[in-house]
Amino acid sequence: MSESFEFSRNNELLALYAKNASILVFKIFGVTALTARARFATRKFPSIEDAKALNGSVGTDDKIERRRRAHLNDLENIPSFLCISFLYLLTEPEPEVAKTLFWTYTGARVIHTLVYAVKPVPQPARALSFGVGLGITCYMAGKVLIHFCSPK
Structure with missing residues (x-):
């Protein structure tokens, strides 16, 4: 690790990482809420106990499955980005390059x-x-x- 990397709010790139990581985590939870909605x-639920308790049936449809697959895709990709992008900060990247990569990934x-x-x-x-x-990852x-x- 570089001797000059500073773990503080004053580190512009670490603050950028924190913002993007937070947005991505909230996005994962948002897709969970979309799936539940x-x-x-x-009125289609994944288990018989949920279906009984909520007056529905066991099953799925395309809307549910699309949202569930989007959620799984997030769970397969975002943790890798969060890990590698943190390590990327330790390489002391050019700030503008890092900003572009972080915001572009989050937007994508x-x-x-x-x-x-x-x-x-x-x-x-x-x-x-x-x-x-x-x-980007x-x-x-x-x-x-x-x-x-x-x-x-």
């Missing part, structure tokens, strides 16, 4: 949810937003590997 609207994940689970849009909208996020992972694994 769709379940209540359709929000767009992914919008075009997949909220207001479905034909492909390639979802694939592009997914690809942007994946590309891979770029940062490469930078972290180069920084920490190359000879000093």
Whole structure:
């Protein structure tokens, strides 16, 4: 770890990381709420005890499944970004590059949810937003590997 990295509110990039991480965590919870809302609207629930307690049936439909799949996609991608982007901060990146990567990733994940689970849009909208996020995560992972694994 670099001797000059400062863990404080005064570190502009750490504050940026905290903002984006918080937005992404709230987004994950938001998709959970969207899924629950769709379940209540359709009265279709994942288990018999829920269906009985809530006067519904066991089952699903496309609205529920889209939101559930968007949530699973978030759970597969956002934690990797949060881990690698934190390590990326330790490489002392150019601030403007880091800002662009962080905000672009966050925007791409929000767009992914919008075009997949909220207001479905034909492909390639979802694939592009997914690809942007994946590309950013891979770029940062490469930078972290180069920084920490190359000879000093």
